[in-house]
Amino acid sequence: MVLKAFFPTCCASVDSGLLVGRWVPEQSAAVVLAVVHFPFIPIQVKELLAQVQQASQLGMAVLGTWCHCQQELEESLGHFLEGLGTIFSHDPWLQLCREKGTRCWSCKAIYHQVSSSPDTPSEDQVMLIFYDQRKVLLSWLHPPMTVPNCQAGDVTASARGLAAIFDTVSRSKMLFHSDRFDESPVRLSHWQSEGVEASILVELAKWASGPVCLLVASMLSIISAAGTWRLWNLWPLSFIRSKLSACEQLRHRLEQLSLVFSTQKAQSPTQLMRKANMLVSVLVDVALGLLLLSWLYSNDRIGQLANALIPGADRVAEELQHLLQWLMGAPAGLKMNRALDQVLGRFFLYHIHLWISYIHLMSPFIEHILWHVGLSACLGLTIALSILSDIIALLTFHIYCFYVYGARLYCLKIYGLSSLWRLFRGKKWNVLRQRVDSCSYDLDQLFIGTLLFTILIFLLPTTALYYLVFTLLRLLVVTVQGLIHLLMDFINSLPLYSLGLRLCRPYRLAAGVKFQVLEQEAGRPLRLLMQINPLPYSLVLCTYRLPSYGCHPKHSWSSLCCKLFLGELIYPWRQRGDKQD
Structure with missing residues (x-):
């Protein structure tokens, strides 16, 4: 039988002593956690292990002996080390030794209680596996990935064995801080034998984190309570809150801060990693927002932006007027209905005139509005981007109105033509049963239907052309807003802390282990x-991606094209909390 002994690399050069660790019977493995050095009193070692076991709920035992040189074992410590096996009485009893002056090792596993069967050996071979105790202690073993050409049972058994090893090392922290147990005289060697890795700043941060989290959590609870007032649920305010991206982003950021500064302790490494990712995401977002704020308020860029806004709006209005005048003529040589073309063109020109008048009326206040809106960047870059998306929506509201007018007229004609087409075939739409049924029509109904079908079919090209042009303009605006929302979603959901760990300390996020052969001789x-x-x-990215309220496609390409053809109003981007149609 071959036993596996996991030995920390930090103990390979320490003085002789006892091997302290945990025996994992289902894996036939012994996990060595520390070496107890001579001189020691056995009763003190047992008391120390009992205290550590009570604090960590981990079965600790003396697994065997460790000797740094073979001559020392034979000359002075031989009888004493043999007697330790009867004092601590652990089966199997490991004897690890590194020969003096060489890199050779000897590993044995001796059973004190030998079975009566003659075929049962009293000594087993040991496979010595070295591991970096610090990396295993700080790492988190993730669930096993799918491995090709491998049985599922083998993968599960291997993952369970690795999880037992990692869990043993991670739960043995109390042994590494054994100096806290009434200043125990037992001297140990482990990965912190040269000193505990800490600093005064880290200890002060841990000490101050409790009161800071309590203070911030109380402030956030007050803000959350203020956001639930009935005043915000009244019709105008509730409608505005549901349409503004800035309100949704502020609500999302408030939820993140409430989770980060919660006084409840994380129950699992996943929750702790999620909190760390949210905190780093918020800090990076605020840092980017402050950089944007410093850029906006330097060299009077706010004034330059305000001065360029009015000429830009006039330019857009002029281009729209040229487009409407082109449509009111003979666009691309198409023969349009003159009367309907003039009515629609003048209707849209009047809306452009109203919109430009409104923009010029607001021009004295635009710089002040932009100055105060720019201050929102101190809350984060995503807040500034959400406000930018809302500003684009407000500045292009006339394009949205044009799209709605054109879509409604086009949709009315499409559904009218489809209904009249069913009339010619002797069909009708049954509203109660939601199906098409047969129906008999008289001569007057067929005459009126033919007359209306002829009128609608000749007016359809003019309406369809206006609908096509303004739909393209609307999709252009929606695409710009969608790119802004995708950037916000990228910033909100990017797990920066996990990526930083993967870059700087890749062992912290473990997907498994690999073994390198150090010595294989007969x-x-x-x-x-x-x-x-x-x-x-x-x-x-897949495991630690943060949840985000951000936008994502609502329709597939087929349903989007179908809705565009039928003239139904489309909103290609929706929030994650919205319900499907």
């Missing part, structure tokens, strides 16, 4: 080095 124990496989960047 008569010598097999020695392996366990190395951590980091989680790929794609899986880091």
